[in-house]
Amino acid sequence: MVTTNPRPLHALYSRLVPGAPLSSEDLAALGISADLAVYYARAGWLTRLARGVYAHPNHPLALQPSLALLQRRIPGLHVGGKSALDWYGLRQYVSQRPLLLLYGWTAARLPEWFCERFPAEYHRKRLFDEQPHSLLHVTPFEQLRGSPQVSTPERALLELISEVGVRQPLQEARELIESTYSLRADVLRELLQRCRSVKTVRLCLQLGREGSLPWARKLDPAQLPRGSDRPWVSRSADGLLVLKP
Numbered sequence: 001m002v003t004t005n006p007r008p009l010h011a012l013y014s015r016l017v018p019g020a021p022l023s024s025e026d027l028a029a030l031g032i033s034a035d036l037a038v039y040y041a042r043a044g045w046l047t048r049l050a051r052g053v054y055a056h057p058n059h060p061l062a063l064q065p066s067l068a069l070l071q072r073r074i075p076g077l078h079v080g081g082k083s084a085l086d087w088y089g090l091r092q093y094v095s096q097r098p099l100l101l102l103y104g105w106t107a108a109r110l111p112e113w114f115c116e117r118f119p120a121e122y123h124r125k126r127l128f129d130e131q132p133h134s135l136l137h138v139t140p141f142e143q144l145r146g147s148p149q150v151s152t153p154e155r156a157l158l159e160l161i162s163e164v165g166v167r168q169p170l171q172e173a174r175e176l177i178e179s180t181y182s183l184r185a186d187v188l189r190e191l192l193q194r195c196r197s198v199k200t201v202r203l204c205l206q207l208g209r210e211g212s213l214p215w216a217r218k219l220d221p222a223q224l225p226r227g228s229d230r231p232w233v234s235r236s237a238d239g240l241l242v243l244k245p
Contacts, residue, residue: 008032009045019062021069024052049113063118067148070114076105076132078149081163084156085176087141092175103159105132127162129194136194137187153180154187162200177207185218192224201226
């Protein structure tokens, strides 16, 4: 039998951020044991989302604090690629409910409670020479404390390009790149120099030159890892993609 104590519940409700899910560790820090959390859920004072994950029963979950919780559990998890570009306002089409693209360092599966509320895909991606605890040019969104980790526009562009021929249509990538004239060439250079994908490096340079973008003119191909002198060739739904060195 659980003995109820109003103090932990009062502490929980006074500190709970509306829309933020809580882990068992969060509850323990407020003096709420696992058994007491189960009791609160049965009494309707908490909503149980999954094992060890709870929420306020009267507040719908919000995306950003939900992502913040997932980032504590999945190494290197961040919003990237087309989704990150969209967050920064770099988009071609406005979707009513776009699919959220998440990347991380390890193989993982997004929990059902998250995907039911926020349609999303997760992919393990190691595009750069880096470590999961210090990802290159991944920062809290809008530099706000507690915000989810998001790729900068420069990194997001390369993540988008890396998906061409796999999950990303080439034509859409080309159209999105047309709006990236304000990207920082020095940041792109650092990322490209540490990029593990020859295809991504070559395609970035090619699309940048095709679009006559300012950042492309500032990149010296001789300083970037473009692989051998042979063309890179791949066949996909878009047809044959040939990238010269």
